[in-house]
Each structure stands twice: as structure tokens, then as C-alpha cells.
Amino acid sequence: MTDLHFLTIAEASRLIAARKLSPVELTDAYLGRIAALDDQLGSFVTLTAERARGEARAADAEIVAKGPRSRMHGIPYCLKDIYETAGVRTTAQSKLLANNVPVRDSACQKKLAAAGGVLLGKNATWEFAHGGPSWDVLFAPARNPWNPEHTPAGSSSGSAAAVAAGFAPATLGSDTGGSIRGPAAACGVAGLKPTYGLVSRRGVIPNCFSHDHAGPLAWTAEDVAILMQIIAGHDPEDPGSLDVPVPDYVAALSGDVRGLVIGVPWQWLEEEIPLSPATRASFDAALAVFLDLGATVRPVLLPPLQQFDDVKRTIAVVELFTIHGKDLRTRPEMFGSSLRYRIIAGGLVRAEEYLQAARHRTVLARAMQAVMATVDVMMLPTAEPAGKLEPLPPESLFTRPSFTTAFNVGGNPALSICCGFAENGLPFSLQIAGRVLDDATVLRAGDAYEKATAWRDRRPSLVAETIS
Amino acid sequence: MADASPTPEEVALLARHAGLDLPAEYFQQLVSAYGHVRRMIDRLPLERARDDEPAHTFDPRAFMP
Numbered sequence: 001m002t003d004l005h006f007l008t009i010a011e012a013s014r015l016i017a018a019r020k021l022s023p024v025e026l027t028d029a030y031l032g033r034i035a036a037l038d039d040q041l042g043s044f045v046t047l048t049a050e051r052a053r054g055e056a057r058a059a060d061a062e063i064v065a066k067g068p069r070s071r072m073h074g075i076p077y078c079l080k081d082i083y084e085t086a087g088v089r090t091t092a093q094s095k096l097l098a099n100n101v102p103v104r105d106s107a108c109q110k111k112l113a114a115a116g117g118v119l120l121g122k123n124a125t126w127e128f129a130h131g132g133p134s135w136d137v138l139f140a141p142a143r144n145p146w147n148p149e150h151t152p153a154g155s156s157s158g159s160a161a162a163v164a165a166g167f168a169p170a171t172l173g174s175d176t177g178g179s180i181r182g183p184a185a186a187c188g189v190a191g192l193k194p195t196y197g198l199v200s201r202r203g204v205i206p207n208c209f210s211h212d213h214a215g216p217l218a219w220t221a222e223d224v225a226i227l228m229q230i231i232a233g234h235d236p237e238d239p240g241s242l243d244v245p246v247p248d249y250v251a252a253l254s255g256d257v258r259g260l261v262i263g264v265p266w267q268w269l270e271e272e273i274p275l276s277p278a279t280r281a282s283f284d285a286a287l288a289v290f291l292d293l294g295a296t297v298r299p300v301l302l303p304p305l306q307q308f309d310d311v312k313r314t315i316a317v318v319e320l321f322t323i324h325g326k327d328l329r330t331r332p333e334m335f336g337s338s339l340r341y342r343i344i345a346g347g348l349v350r351a352e353e354y355l356q357a358a359r360h361r362t363v364l365a366r367a368m369q370a371v372m373a374t375v376d377v378m379m380l381p382t383a384e385p386a387g388k389l390e391p392l393p394p395e396s397l398f399t400r401p402s403f404t405t406a407f408n409v410g411g412n413p414a415l416s417i418c419c420g421f422a423e424n425g426l427p428f429s430l431q432i433a434g435r436v437l438d439d440a441t442v443l444r445a446g447d448a449y450e451k452a453t454a455w456r457d458r459r460p461s462l463v464a465e466t467i468s
Numbered sequence: 469m470a471d472a473s474p475t476p477e478e479v480a481l482l483a484r485h486a487g488l489d490l491p492a493e494y495f496q497q498l499v500s501a502y503g504h505v506r507r508m509i510d511r512l513p514l515e516r517a518r519d520d521e522p523a524h525t526f527d528p529r530a531f532m533p
Contacts, residue, residue: 136503210524310509314508343499345502362520395500398501398504
């Protein structure tokens with residue numbers, strides 16, 4: 001059998017349901033591994049070990065008596081440290097929240113607890129899920145399990161690192177411009193930014209209200225589907241929540257992508273942000289897998305990426321300033337320098353300019369949905385393989401183009417999965433974006449690809465060698 | 469403000485209006501950051517029909533008790 005810490009949610013839940021694995025045994029395996037190895041990665045900022053053992057024992061007893069409540073019953077998970085957890089410190093990696101102990105659970109935490117999950121702790125992030133990596137905030141930034149000298153990207157850094165390292169099979173992150181998909185890409189795991197409004201943001205410390213998405217990360221697309229089944233759904237206390245039926249995401253994973261029409265925005269990849277030759281080769285190889293599986297590929301033409309980035313970043317800098325304005329005016333020294341640089345100018349943007357950006361978002365979102373209506377999914381790399389972990393120039397947030405932000409602007413579902421490895425061992429990534437509320441097709445495509453390739457068999461060797 | 473490189477004096481005026489009274493070190497960061505924000509805003513298309521709505525939604529059902 002696979003090492004316990006490398007079991008997927010699907011595998012572990014089957015073993016638990018068959019009484020071949022106990023939640024206590026599984027939880028102890030993760031806690032032991034975290035204790036032994038996480039000093040190399042810093043993926044957790046708070047561990048809830050005793051609570052986890054108690055939840056595991058309770059799950060064990062209930063499953064023996066009544067059977068599992070859900071596929072997550074007895075399965076350990078962790079949360080990016082912007083998800084409020086009653087009685088457990090929630091810091092957003094910021095000195096401003098160093099002693100913040102919420103009295104309520106975020107909506108997602110409530111759902112995972114109700115499903116019988118076992119909370120292992122809270123994951124490192126970038127400050128307020130926006131500024132980083134930073135060495136002048138509450139905790140040091142997390143590191144990439146494939147090579148600790150490299151970045152796990154951000155801002156759901158610790159979440160992605162923890163899953164890749166075998167510290168937890170499940171976690172939740174947040175994605176405002178790519179903060180689930182970027183770390184998922186860097187760490188070679190699966191991460192979904194769901195359709196905007198499909199997963200409640202209640203109790204998730206905001207980055208930018210109009211673009212924030214809560215969503216899952218796990219080792220496989222199948223596991224992401226299992227998590228989506230639990231966390232998706234209408235929340236009347238989240239004003240952005242959509243009141244729509246939740247489909248059976250797991251049942252949608254047929255493995256069949258025959259006839260799937262894939263759009264590729266080649267002008268983004270060849271003209272605006274030309275791919276490195278290695279990333280281009282990995283992307284071409286991924287498309288070839290889909291062609292072999294019976295899909296078709298066609299080019300699609302969208303507005304320039306820079307328009308999507310400009311709109312989102314203009315809106316975001318204002319919303320971020322609105323959220324943090326009081327602290328920026330009275331105690332700016334409490335912010336890390338990266339976040340402070342990225343948000344402080346938001347106070348100087350005029351209301352008209354903010355609204356002009358929001359008006360252009362309408363134009364871009366319509367263009368995105370018009371193109372999406374002509375294909376089933378769109379595919380492109382999520383990002384180039386992760387670089388070294390080092391301070392980024394503070395202006396990079398304003399100047400660095402992104403393959404992910406367009407889908408935040410459109411609100412479309414977008415999944416990042418692993419599609420190979422570079423010569424230096426860092427993962428390549430494939431991004432699969434879909435029509436609004438068609439998260440199931442995105443997950444079906446990701447799952448079919450993963451099952452047709454062997455990339456999910458490889459784990460970070462550095463961590464494994466360290467154990468032995 | 470069409471200029472893509474706002475002067476420190478222009479930024480100081482805007483900062484006062486925003487209620488930001490920053491130490492010199494942070495003010496220099498503000499000048500630099502605002503230059504980047506200004507360039508983003510100046511790239512936004514502005515020609516619109518009067519009835520072009522922003523991508524805001526207001527659903528009164530979301531606020532019912």
C-alpha cells in the first residue's frame with residue numbers, strides 16, 4: 001500500500017469506509033510527518049495536533065458505529081491562515097492579526113467539520129493573501145517541497161506545499177488573481193478556482209471582494225472534486241454567493257473527453273507572454289494527450305492579457321486600501337513592506353477611475369464568456385516553473401503579466417494540474433478554464449488527463465530522502 | 469492626470485486628500501507605487517456609452533434577514 005501520508009482523499013476514504021484504515025492512524029501519520037519535516041518548508045503556521053487527534057478519535061468511533069458521513073469523514077485537512085477558525089489563531093500572516101482568535105468558523109470550515117474532516121492546522125500565506133513573499137511579517141514564507149530553495153508561489157503557499165509534501169491530503173486556499181492556481185502549479189498539485197460565487201467567502205479574510213474566490217487544493221483533480229462536493233453551495237450570508245444547484249462533481253469524472261473542444265489563446269502564449277521552450281514543449285505534449293483521448297483543439301482570440309491585469313489590479317488596489325485604510329493611516333509600519341507597497345496607492349485612485357475599471361471588467365467578462373461559448377474548455381499553462389524563493393521587486397505585482405487573472409475577471413472556473421517536470425525537477429503546469437458554473441467539465445478534463453499520464457506517481461524526492 | 473510619472477508634489481496633494489500622513493520612507497514608496505497604478509489606469513479604455521454599467525451587482529435578496 002502507498003505510504004499513508006501519500007494516500008489521496010479518494011484512496012484514504014475507501015480504506016476508512018472498508019475499516020482498513022482508521023482516522024487516528026492516518027492523522028498520526030500526518031502529524032508525525034509534519035513534526036519531522038515541516039521545519040524545512042514552513043508550510044504550517046499553526047498546528048492543531050491535539051484537536052486533530054480528538055476529532056480523529058471521534059470520527060473513528062462514529063464510523064465504526066454508523067459508517068462514514070462523507071468522503072471526508074476522518075480525513076485530515078488544513079486551511080490557509082485566512083480562513084477563520086473559532087478558537088484557533090487566524091493571522092493572515094500579518095503582525096496586525098498576531099493575536100487574532102476568531103469566535104466563529106468560516107463557512108467552509110463549518111462544512112468540512114460537518115463532513116467529519118480532521119483539522120490539522122493553518123497554512124502559511126502571503127500577508128493578507130496579497131503581499132509577498134515577505135521576511136518582515138509574522139512568519140517566514142513557505143518553501144517548495146520539490147526544492148526548498150524555490151518558491152511555492154503565492155499566496156496559498158503553505159497550502160500547496162503541504163499537499164505536495166504529504167503533510168495533508170486536502171486544503172483550502174483563496175484565489176484573487178491566481179493565488180490557488182499559482183501555488184498549485186509551483187508545487188505540482190491540483191488547485192481549483194471555482195466559478196465566482198460557488199463557494200462561500202464568509203469568514204475568509206478578504207483580499208479584494210469583487211475577485212476573491214475560495215477553493216480547494218489536493219493531489220489530484222478527483223480529490224479537488226471531492227472537496228468541491230462539500231464546500232460548494234449557496235450561502236445567504238455571502239452577498240456574492242450564487243443560489244444554484246450543486247452538481248455531483250465526483251460523478252462527472254467519467255474519464256471520457258471524447259469530443260471535448262479545447263480552445264487555446266495562442267496570442268497570449270506566443271505574442272504577449274511568449275512561453276519558454278521547455279514550457280511550450282510540456283504544453284504541446286499535454287494537448288497531444290487530449291488529442292489522443294479524442295478531444296479537439298482550436299485557437300481562440302481574447303482581449304489582451306494586459307487589459308485583464310490592468311482592470312483587476314486597479315479594482316484590487318482600491319478595494320485593498322478600503323479594507324486596510326485605517327491601519328495604513330495610523331500604523332503603516334505594521335505591514336510588511338511588500339504588501340504596503342502594493343496597496344498604499346489605492347487611496348489615491350479616484351472613484352471614477354475605480355468605476356471605469358469596473359465598467360471595463362464588464363466588457364472583458366462579456367468577451368470571455370462569448371469565447372467560452374464556442375469551446376468546452378480553454379487550456380494554457382498556469383505559469384512557468386517556480387523560480388528561486390527570493391524577494392520580488394515590489395512593483396512586480398503591477399508589472400508582471402499573469403496567465404491566471406483573466407479568469408478571475410471573468411469569474412470562470414479554472415483548474416491547475418501538474419503536466420510534467422522541468423530538468424531541474426520543478427513541476428510544469430496546465431491550466432484548464434471552463435464556462436461559468438461548468439466546474440464539472442473542468443474537473444473531468446483534469447481528471448482524465450491525470451489518469452492518462454503518470455505524473456501523479458512522482459512525489460518530491462527531497463522530502464522522501466530526508467525521511468529515510 | 470495624463471502624465472504617467474506623477475511628481476512628488478502631486479502625490480503629496482493626493483495623499484493629503486486621502487488622509488495619508490506618511491513618514492518620508494513610506495512616502496517615497498507611495499510615489500513609486502502610485503506611478504505604476506497611474507500607468508495602469510491610463511491604459512484603461514474610457515470611451516463608453518452612458519449606460520455601460522460597471523461589473524457590480526446588487527441583488528437585494530442577498531441582504532434579506
